[in-house]
Amino acid sequence: MAASGIPQGLAVLTGAGISADSGVPTFRGEHGLWRNFHPQELATLAAFCRDPALVWEWYEWRRGLIGDCQPNAAHRTLVKMEGAIPQFTLITQNVDGLHRLAGSQRVVELHGNIWQVRCMQEGTVTERRDHPLPEIPPRCECGALLRPDVVWFGESLPPDTLQAAFDAAQSCQVMLVVGTSGVVEPAASLPRIAKGCGARVVEVNVEATPISRYADETILGLASIELPRLWTRWQALP
Numbered sequence: 001m002a003a004s005g006i007p008q009g010l011a012v013l014t015g016a017g018i019s020a021d022s023g024v025p026t027f028r029g030e031h032g033l034w035r036n037f038h039p040q041e042l043a044t045l046a047a048f049c050r051d052p053a054l055v056w057e058w059y060e061w062r063r064g065l066i067g068d069c070q071p072n073a074a075h076r077t078l079v080k081m082e083g084a085i086p087q088f089t090l091i092t093q094n095v096d097g098l099h100r101l102a103g104s105q106r107v108v109e110l111h112g113n114i115w116q117v118r119c120m121q122e123g124t125v126t127e128r129r130d131h132p133l134p135e136i137p138p139r140c141e142c143g144a145l146l147r148p149d150v151v152w153f154g155e156s157l158p159p160d161t162l163q164a165a166f167d168a169a170q171s172c173q174v175m176l177v178v179g180t181s182g183v184v185e186p187a188a189s190l191p192r193i194a195k196g197c198g199a200r201v202v203e204v205n206v207e208a209t210p211i212s213r214y215a216d217e218t219i220l221g222l223a224s225i226e227l228p229r230l231w232t233r234w235q236a237l238p
């Protein structure tokens with residue numbers, strides 16, 4: 001494979017930055033705050049047990065913001081890459097569902113999906129796209145509280161999901177890292193694992209991150225501009 005041609009095995013790791021150009025606030029950006037709470041204060045089981053209505057009000061705010069957002073050119077470029085690259089895995093930390101909405105098929109949602117709820121008693125997962133929810137906090141038919149089906153701080157990632165991400169990182173030729181600050185584990189380790197297994201690491205971000213230190217290439221710019229450009233460049237080379 002040429003350093004810049006189309007890789008035959010591509011793993012992509014995305015973070016909040018890829019959805020920023022769709023209008024979804026990032027976690028650590030200036031618009032990530034709600035009523036002066038940091039996400040780390042609300043996205044925990046302890047916060048939910050203490051005040052489920054407060055946590056759900058925050059999720060309703062986020063669901064409202066995301067519900068109006070559409071995939072952008074970066075999401076759409078990854079759909080094109082998936083169609084052209086035999087070994088392709090998209091690993092996302094985002095819970096917004098925009099990759100699937102854009103048409104991506106092979107998506108590993110590491111941190112869950114904000115449009116799904118999980119019964120605290122039975123563990124059953126169902127889709128809830130209605131917004132605003134008629135009842136805050138929402139309840140399951142069994143009477144137990146429903147929680148967003150997302151991974152909170154201090155919680156483990158589902159083992160199958162994590163294994164799929166590690167497998168992709170260990171077997172890819174190129175790992176493309178888009179719009180993540182690279183500070184939340186275990187996602188942050190995936191590019192390093194890929195690099196350790198011989199993959200080339202290409203990063204797209206508006207600023208340098210801890211991943212930039214070992215990435216083979218860091219492209220500074222907006223994901224919605226730079227990803228289509230990168231795809232054009234890869235296609236142009238043998």
Ligand code: OAD
Pocket residue numbers: 014015016017018020021026027028029039043093094111151152153178179180181182183184204205206207209221222223224
């Ligand atoms: P962050 O908010 O930490 O980082 C977003 C990254 O996107 C930053 O590095 C920005 O520089 C970059 N960025 C912003 N706008 C961009 C654009 N238009 N194009 C390209 N890059 C851009 O979000 P994540 O790294 O996704 O976890 O955060 C990781 C995890 O931390 C989240 O999944 C969430 C959070 O706590 C859980 O909820 C478990």
